[in-house]
Amino acid sequence: QNSFRVVPLGVRGGGDDGNLSAYMVAPVNSNAYVCLDAGTVTNGISKALTNKAFSVAADVVLRKYIKAYLISHPHLDHVSGMVINSVEDTAKNVYGTEYCIETLKSHYFNWKSWPNLTNEGASPALKKYSYKMLGEDQEVDIEQTEMSVKIFKLSHSNPYESTAFLIRKGEKYVLYFGDTGPDEIEKSDKMQQVWKAVAPLVKAKQLAGIFLEVSYTNKQPDRQLYGHLTPKWLMKELNVLSEISGAGSLKGLNVIITHMKPTADNESQIKAELASDNALGLNLIFPEQGKAFELK
Numbered sequence: 054q055n056s057f058r059v060v061p062l063g064v065r066g067g068g069d070d071g072n073l074s075a076y077m078v079a080p081v082n083s084n085a086y087v088c089l090d091a092g093t094v095t096n097g098i099s100k101a102l103t104n105k106a107f108s109v110a111a112d113v114v115l116r117k118y119i120k121a122y123l124i125s126h127p128h129l130d131h132v133s134g135m136v137i138n139s140v141e142d143t144a145k146n147v148y149g150t151e152y153c154i155e156t157l158k159s160h161y162f163n164w165k166s167w168p169n170l171t172n173e174g175a176s177p178a179l180k181k182y183s184y185k186m187l188g189e190d191q192e193v194d195i196e197q198t199e200m201s202v203k204i205f206k207l208s209h210s211n212p213y214e215s216t217a218f219l220i221r222k223g224e225k226y227v228l229y230f231g232d233t234g235p236d237e238i239e240k241s242d243k244m245q246q247v248w249k250a251v252a253p254l255v256k257a258k259q260l261a262g263i264f265l266e267v268s269y270t271n272k273q274p275d276r277q278l279y280g281h282l283t284p285k286w287l288m289k290e291l292n293v294l295s296e297i298s299g300a301g302s303l304k305g306l307n308v309i310i311t312h313m314k315p316t317a318d319n320e321s322q323i324k325a326e327l328a329s330d331n332a333l334g335l336n337l338i339f340p341e342q343g344k345a346f347e348l349k
């Protein structure tokens with residue numbers, strides 16, 4: 054039985070300002086979605102309607118189907134769609150780490166960059182969006198949905214932070230990584246901590262998919278990763294998971310490749326490099342804007 058329905062509103066990792074990271078996720082047969090990052094919102098909803106991913110009007114998807122935003126980190130390409138559409142939007146929770154929420158508060162919803170439509174920060178706070186700060190080691194219900202979330206902090210160009218979200222519906226999970234570099238380059242153990250936490254779920258076949266970024270091809274020098282992964286580094290990191298969860302345990306695992314930078318032939322090159330280095334037998338999924346898919 055399929056567990057989650059995903060509608061990508063934006064999939065690219067830079068440059069293409071109408072198609073930046075944003076993924077609507079809900080349990081199959083539910084219209085109560087979370088939006089994981091929100092780089093592009095309305096452009097993605099339009100594409101989704103063209104592709105018949107939804108059978109309601111665009112404003113219903115924005116205002117009613119998206120119940121909450123989960124923001125992995127406050128870079129513009131992960132928040133601009135949410136900020137721009139906040140005026141037309143309905144009351145919602147915005148979930149993130151303290152680092153992320155403090156940045157939203159001081160740098161975006163501050164009346165200078167944008168009116169403060171949130172419940173905290175620069176006066177007057179218009180109280181449409183409510184910040185929900187997430188700490189590690191606690192699972193929190195995502196209000197108005199059937200899902201809950203646990204977070205893991207990530208390193209995104211040390212010392213800057215990003216977040217991974219482990220979303221649960223019943224016994225099934227999906228894991229979403231915001232932008233992140235490999236532990237070895239970031240001088241960090243953040244990814245390893247995530248792998249340790251989810252290895253039992255992989256073993257038990259409870260993990261429906263992992264959203265993980267690959268921004269650059271293998272040609273990108275390690276000193277210019279800027280907190281991102283390449284095909285080689287993605288496979289190295291997933292090998293760390295495989296070592297914990299057991300040989301062969303990642304075979305057929307859905308890995309959704311996010312955040313490819315669209316420069317030159319980067320995207321086709323990344324796809325080719327991943328395909329030729331897939332000894333783990335991952336089921337690689339390359340999401341397309343506005344095209345729904347299911348994970349089980």
Ligand SMILES: Nc1ncnc2c1ncn2[C@@H]1O[C@@H]2COP(=O)(O)O[C@H]2[C@H]1O
Pocket residue numbers: 066067128130232279280
């Ligand atoms: N030191 C740097 N020099 C040049 N470009 C950078 C540097 N750090 C970050 N960037 C770029 O800025 C981008 C910000 O968004 P990204 O993290 O997706 O990808 C980043 C890189 O493309």
